[in-house]
Amino acid sequence: MNTARPWLDSASSIETRCAGLLAVMTPAEKIGQLLQFPFSCSAGLTTDERTRVATGRLGSAILAESAWAGGGTAIPLQADALNALQRIAVEESRLGIPLLFGRDVIHGHATVMPIPLAQAATFDPDLIETGAACVAREARAQGVHWSFAPMIDLCRDPRWGRIIEGYGEDPVLIARCGEAVVRGFQGDSPAAPDRMLACAKHFCGYGGSEGGRDYDATEWTDNTLRNMVLPPFSALVKAGVASVMTSFNDLGGIPMSAHRTLIDGWLKREQGFRGLVVSDWGAITDLLESGVAADRLHAAELGFNAGIDMEMIADLYEDAIPALIAADRVDVARLDDAVSRVLRTKFRAGLFEQPYIDPELAPRVLRRSDHLETARRLAEQSMVLLTNRDSLLPLDATTRAGQRIAVIGPFAEARKPHLGAWCLDGRAADAKTIVDELRRLAPALDLRTADNTLTDDMLAVAGIADLVIVCVGESSIRTGEAHSISQLRLPPGQEELIDSLGALGKPLVVVQCSGRPLPSPAAQRHAGAWLLAWHGGSESGEAIARVLLGLASPGGRLPMTMPRTTGQIPIYYNHKRPGKLRQSPHYRAYQDSHDTPLFAFGHGLGYSSFSFSKTTAVMRRGLPDPEIEVSVSVTNTGLRAESTVAQCYVRDLVAETSRPVRELKAFSRVMLAPGESKPVKFTLRAEELGYHGSDGTFRVDAGEFCVVIGADSNAPLETSFLLA
Ligand code: BGC
Numbered sequence: 001m002n003t004a005r006p007w008l009d010s011a012s013s014i015e016t017r018c019a020g021l022l023a024v025m026t027p028a029e030k031i032g033q034l035l036q037f038p039f040s041c042s043a044g045l046t047t048d049e050r051t052r053v054a055t056g057r058l059g060s061a062i063l064a065e066s067a068w069a070g071g072g073t074a075i076p077l078q079a080d081a082l083n084a085l086q087r088i089a090v091e092e093s094r095l096g097i098p099l100l101f102g103r104d105v106i107h108g109h110a111t112v113m114p115i116p117l118a119q120a121a122t123f124d125p126d127l128i129e130t131g132a133a134c135v136a137r138e139a140r141a142q143g144v145h146w147s148f149a150p151m152i153d154l155c156r157d158p159r160w161g162r163i164i165e166g167y168g169e170d171p172v173l174i175a176r177c178g179e180a181v182v183r184g185f186q187g188d189s190p191a192a193p194d195r196m197l198a199c200a201k202h203f204c205g206y207g208g209s210e211g212g213r214d215y216d217a218t219e220w221t222d223n224t225l226r227n228m229v230l231p232p233f234s235a236l237v238k239a240g241v242a243s244v245m246t247s248f249n250d251l252g253g254i255p256m257s258a259h260r261t262l263i264d265g266w267l268k269r270e271q272g273f274r275g276l277v278v279s280d281w282g283a284i285t286d287l288l289e290s291g292v293a294a295d296r297l298h299a300a301e302l303g304f305n306a307g308i309d310m311e312m313i314a315d316l317y318e319d320a321i322p323a324l325i326a327a328d329r330v331d332v333a334r335l336d337d338a339v340s341r342v343l344r345t346k347f348r349a350g351l352f353e354q355p356y357i358d359p360e361l362a363p364r365v366l367r368r369s370d371h372l373e374t375a376r377r378l379a380e381q382s383m384v385l386l387t388n389r390d391s392l393l394p395l396d397a398t399t400r401a402g403q404r405i406a407v408i409g410p411f412a413e414a415r416k417p418h419l420g421a422w423c424l425d426g427r428a429a430d431a432k433t434i435v436d437e438l439r440r441l442a443p444a445l446d447l448r449t450a451d452n453t454l455t456d457d458m459l460a461v462a463g464i465a466d467l468v469i470v471c472v473g474e475s476s477i478r479t480g481e482a483h484s485i486s487q488l489r490l491p492p493g494q495e496e497l498i499d500s501l502g503a504l505g506k507p508l509v510v511v512q513c514s515g516r517p518l519p520s521p522a523a524q525r526h527a528g529a530w531l532l533a534w535h536g537g538s539e540s541g542e543a544i545a546r547v548l549l550g551l552a553s554p555g556g557r558l559p560m561t562m563p564r565t566t567g568q569i570p571i572y573y574n575h576k577r578p579g580k581l582r583q584s585p586h587y588r589a590y591q592d593s594h595d596t597p598l599f600a601f602g603h604g605l606g607y608s609s610f611s612f613s614k615t616t617a618v619m620r621r622g623l624p625d626p627e628i629e630v631s632v633s634v635t636n637t638g639l640r641a642e643s644t645v646a647q648c649y650v651r652d653l654v655a656e657t658s659r660p661v662r663e664l665k666a667f668s669r670v671m672l673a674p675g676e677s678k679p680v681k682f683t684l685r686a687e688e689l690g691y692h693g694s695d696g697t698f699r700v701d702a703g704e705f706c707v708v709i710g711a712d713s714n715a716p717l718e719t720s721f722l723l724a
Helices: 014-023 027-032 047-054 079-092 116-121 125-141 161-165 171-186 222-229 231-238 260-270 286-290 296-306 317-326 332-348 361-365 369-382 434-441 455-463 494-503 521-526 540-548
Strands: 035-038 060-062 100-103 199-203 243-246 276-278 384-388 404-408 446-448 467-473 508-513 529-532 610-612 616-621 627-636 642-652 663-672 677-685 703-710 719-723
Touching: 014 332, 027 317, 027 332, 047 079, 100 332, 116 161, 116 171, 116 369, 125 171, 125 361, 125 369, 171 222, 171 231, 171 663, 199 231, 199 260, 222 231, 260 276, 260 296, 276 332, 286 296, 296 317, 296 332, 317 332, 369 540, 404 434, 404 455, 434 446, 434 540, 455 467, 455 494, 467 494, 494 508, 494 521, 508 521, 508 540, 529 540, 616 719, 627 642, 627 663, 627 703, 627 719, 642 677, 663 677, 677 703
Parallel strands: 035 060, 060 100, 199 243, 243 276, 404 446, 404 467, 467 508, 508 529
Antiparallel strands: 384 529, 610 627, 616 627, 627 677, 642 663, 642 703, 703 719
């Protein structure tokens, strides 16, 4: 035991170590722990930053050059630069408290997984967890202790560029995916050399940015907030997420960086969250911009008293907190609480035991073959086959031999856009192209390509082909932070290209690589098969080729409703019930459009076909703590071994407040051989059948519920049960 520094004794509990360290810290050292500064491995430290690190007056570094790092080119991580920085904190500062290194490792590191929205389409938390574990292993090997993911913002607007980072429109799906990332990143202990700390963001409501405009105000009602937006955060707190990041948005008149009721009240007190709350980039200073803080002191007071422990991009806390304490506007106990949360996080991450990076590790870990394999499986399982008329897909390489197949379009030979918008450490050169992979996997096919910048070239090649595969999509820079769009359509020229190809009358396969559920009227009109392949990561080219050739089945189901037009937004499956007008035979929601979406939440075809028996519901226990067993038998009625996703939806017929027309309560991926049937069972408990009522409290009401286990959110709610 180190008697001079008892907190270094790893045999003691984290609470004891934390208390021991806190007891010897000066106010300046305490405040230092609450400050995060940006660090670039190439630029290094300024003289002022060096002094502050050496005197314990900075606690964490964000390894990024700007708040928009995701959309640009990031400076690669360097072990020697990070070790040199850490050495100053550990060896030169009085107490030797290590710095916590954070980075936006959102959906990949050197191996790039599909964007999170695509991962949600897998409806496969186990696979998502495996992917997150690969990402954590690579990032930690390069010195990242803390990732600012997962993003669990509920979102109903595909115009918003940041939907790529989240898991769609359903709170249960978001929660299951988010928990999987927490398990994958943190494992049993984030101190392990292949794990890192997770961060649930953005708390909260950011996904409701008005008009899909990033950073805009949000207007969630209390009812929607409690029943839809907050449950994923509650689930991740229970799953042990180490940190939570507050969001940029204003929520009904209160900017989230000042929202004491939600941060200190709901998150810390009601949910019992004991981890670290970090602001978003410069967001406390933004309180001046929002017009709720009169000056810098006031902004810091609002943010700190609201419950934000660490300031991302140290700007206000260092000067303001001592002044606020002196003026009795901040409590000393609040300071100790915030510092304890930072220290606890550092102990949890094992930084006191192992502050440095082993430079030998990364070369053995980055782009390991099992990581690439997981990225490919995730990409295959995330692809949503939207339509497949006359079973045009998969292409059988034997029967197609000798036929001319045109593989054209802006994505046929693209690399970088597959990587998605939030990937700092993936290299475009590592991404595979669709054409190369088709050639490699099916050398017997007569593939014809064109100059994909020239539409006349593409049309000429298509004109002499027997079958056309057109690869369209949007660049990753049309997605991500501060990159929203106002019109839900493919980038200029691509609709026209698909229409012109359609006019040739050849069998047409449309492969769409987009960061959102983007409708294409031309693909809807002309595509024999339409495959939504998202921004599928570094292995996307191979995964797409394998799916086209039938070496793998497309496994994805839409995690968000696909609208027909921009004007339908917001359109989501779990909406409240409309009033009497809907029952009128003459009523139409729009005079100029359908009111149904193009494709429903949960939709996705495979290469086989499945049938679901009638759902049964058996009451095992009644109120106040109900338990209902819901089951179905699923049969593979096709010719191919494949998995499908059994989705369980429930509707509460009469409640104290209006409730959604249906809500996803559980899901499971079932693998079936041709002709095989399997039972699928879900047990629904109180927390799944209840809701927050008009006074905000959670309740489960007596009465009738309808339920179905089916293939998508259009499955008729055919069975009912009574809660008594
Ligand atoms: C984003 C966060 C991100 C942070 C650090 C902000 O602009 O909203 O999601 O983690 O920057 O890069």
